[in-house]
Amino acid sequence: MTIKLAKSEQTLQSIIQAALRIAVVEGLAAVTLGEVAKRMNISKSGVFARVGSLEALQTKVLAEYGRIFAENVFLPTLSEPRGLPRLNAIMRLWIGRGTGENAMAGGLHTTAAFDLDHLESGLRDQLLEWVMTWRGQLKRTITLCIEEGHLRPDTDPNQLTFEINSLMIGFLHDARFVRDPQVHERAISAYQRLISTYRSFSYTG
């Protein structure tokens, strides 16, 4: 019985990974039970039995993407000194994730946001919750920059969070759609310029 449960869980994980591979490149709307079944070479009813509904699968895909994003962009930076070194590390990892061969692996939450923006649905609510959780983490990192004296005391953390997010959404647009080979340098340079306007005169790190 334990083994059977484990196998069932394994199949579910494989389904989520197959759906995620579709979603990151083609968008969340391209994820269908039929398409996932085809790629896994199993029956559509087999997929349905594991995930329950398309929306449940899409929710799991967004959650799994969020987990991978946090694991790659946020968690490694917690070993950096709090303040600007940590924020800089986040930006290096975040920008690095959307560049070159990885260009299409970044931005699922952003592409999905533009897919779902006109809807009132549980899926939109879930995505919004994740987006706001990530913004909260970013804002907390920025607040630490102020507390450490790296950014000016009159810095508005909500405004800077918006500005960094906008930069990254524009970066994703140019990496994915325009396919600009210089987009990595453009984003780094834009971030440095932005931070220069918030930086404390006394901090030289």
Add this chain to the structure above:
Amino acid sequence: MTIKLAKSEQTLQSIIQAALRIAVVEGLAAVTLGEVAKRMNISKSGVFARVGSLEALQTKVLAEYGRIFAENVFLPTLSEPRGLPRLNAIMRLWIGRGTGENAMAGGLHTTAAFDLDHLESGLRDQLLEWVMTWRGQLKRTITLCIEEGHLRPDTDPNQLTFEINSLMIGFLHDARFVRDPQVHERAISAYQRLISTYRSFSYTG
């Protein structure tokens, strides 16, 4: 015969407007010949006869959106003095277009870019061409700011064009998806901060 042609042209225009209304809210992928026919209360074959193909209709929708965008955001600013007054006017109109009741009327080219980014298609090529034409106009406006001495001579017009575009794509994300009531003020403030880093010390306009 002339009257018949005129009527046929009128029907085509009505089809494009109906398709545009779907596209700006729900995205370009939501435009189908069937959905347009339903909303206009005519037959699907009637729509097909006028437009030829779905891709032809979607192309016309993107072109019509581009025409409206230029008419609302770019052309009115040509009467402003060249340089920063004109760039500021563009930003006021652009940000104003995506705010409040208009939130869903802005950004079709951006939402479509995230829809089409993984494809190799005539539609993507058309959209990219329009996006780059608009960037060219923005870049030209920025170059005039440098020539007029309003922005510093070492300003990189391509970099500033990227930064303004990114800001506006992030703005669209927060207006449409996050539905942040403060997004208008955030965007204005972000633009002012950005420009302050490029501004000539000698220009006080």
